[in-house]
Amino acid sequence: MVGPTRVFNIFSIDDMTERTWAGHPRGLATLFFTEMWERFSYYGMRAILVLAMVAAVDGSNPGLGLTTEGATAIYGLYTASVYLASLPGGWIADRLIGQRNAVFWGGAIIASGHFCMAANTHVSFYVGLILIALGTGLLKPNVSAMVGELYGPEAGARRDAGYSIFYMGINTGAFVGQLICGYLGEKVGWHWGFGAAGVFMVLGLIQYKLYGTHLGEIGLRPVTTGDAARDATVQHRGWLIVGVFLAGLAAVTAATLTGALTLDAVRLAQGTGIFIVAVAASYFGYVIFFGGLDADEKKRVAVIAVFFVSAAMFWSGFEQAGSSFNLFAQDHTDRVIFGWEAPASWLQSINPMFIILLAPFFAALWVNLGRRGLNPSTPFKFAIGLIQMGIGFLVLYFASLFVVQGEKVAPTWLMLTYLFHTTGELCLSPVGLAAVNKLSPKRYQGQMFGTWFTASALGHLIAGLVAGHLADDANVADMPDRFLFVCMTTAGAGLILLMFVGPIKRLMGDNKP
16 A cells, blocks of 8 residues: 555655654654645635635626735634644643644644635635634644754754644645635636645545654643643633633624624724734743743844844735735636636635745755855845745736726736745745744743734735725725835845844844854
8 A cells, every 4th residue: 555654754754763854853744734734625615715705696607706905804804823822732732632632623623613614605714714713723822832842952953844844744745735626616616626625634644644643752742730730720711711712702692693794804904903003922931930940031022023023014915816816816816727717716826836846945055055164044044034034025017007097917927926935935934943942931922922923914904904005906006105114114124134144143042043
């Protein structure tokens, strides 16, 4: 039988007790494929989400019939919630159920959410979005944290390479998921695309259970203090908090879906953005001043806060892919190939395709530079990532000059934008994951990964709000100026960060990733 075990054996070396996968701990393969199928489901559904919401309710492939501004605001709220939920998800794993259980149950909730969306009703659509957000909050930070735990404390560039390989799993799933779910959603029916996402999440859960033994003892139990009475109190209070939150969420959801409570998506998104900033600032302040950390730990947490701001800015531009760029592909891009029009969502697969092609190069680059003592510092890589984000928007600025003249542009404009965004992503995202793993105080590790994904939440939320203006067909004439503004904002932030690389490195001290 040819399956995952056979694939692992091809890459295995050494003896039976210390087998490795492509030169890395064998547990990396388990987490690689778990995350691959989860990202298949997430990006596959995301590729058609906005398109389904703006589609007419009485068309050949009926959707929700929402305005562009309303749909992108809901998209921003959803994608922000996915990552915002990572903070409590990390806490639940650290304090209540352990990382291993958090990943499994998170995946099960995600799958149920996709199947709800496939039911093809307004109520099940929104319930499904909520379930996916909750499940991803459990799975995403904890599977990433376990990758770091596979390596020793002095792994250095090898850990960076491991995260880059892990990132290939993310993007393999994203690439295939957007092709399959995108085709099914646009050409067959939106609910077919949503249902396919759920099926492949179930495959990811099966793989995770079958090969979980390769992870050893990593993440099996929550962090304890050694004091049985205190640990029992923490568990009791923790489950009480979870229960109250879920009850409140269920009540608000029911009131909204029945019409008893009316919510404006745009205003809710704006308020949520303020809330995220307040929560993040409060959390970092609490950990630094009241978290019982020593001086070096406080400095490292402060560096994570700087990376938080940088990542939020990066993702606010990057996440236009699923919203304004997707609508740009649908409305302003010539997608006809030999008389057949390709789904607009397929262009979103360009980014993960570039990741798959370039991630091995970047992984080898960091290792080789590290051996020579030339590996760029993490803040330098962050700065370069932001600058490349700005260059990608500069490309679309020039493309939009043709759009305002009433022309449809070639797909190569979006492809070039995705290339710059991909190289920026490879400089920031996997490197950021490794930095958080290295810089986090041990007892706050899951929560620090939660803050990393909270930065993504803020960026995604801003992206949804911005997309409502970038993709507004009523004001196409303003499109070039909007793309240029985003270019100047993100590239400018990168240049500012570049100026402060030295001070940030000093704060990192001996723990420079």
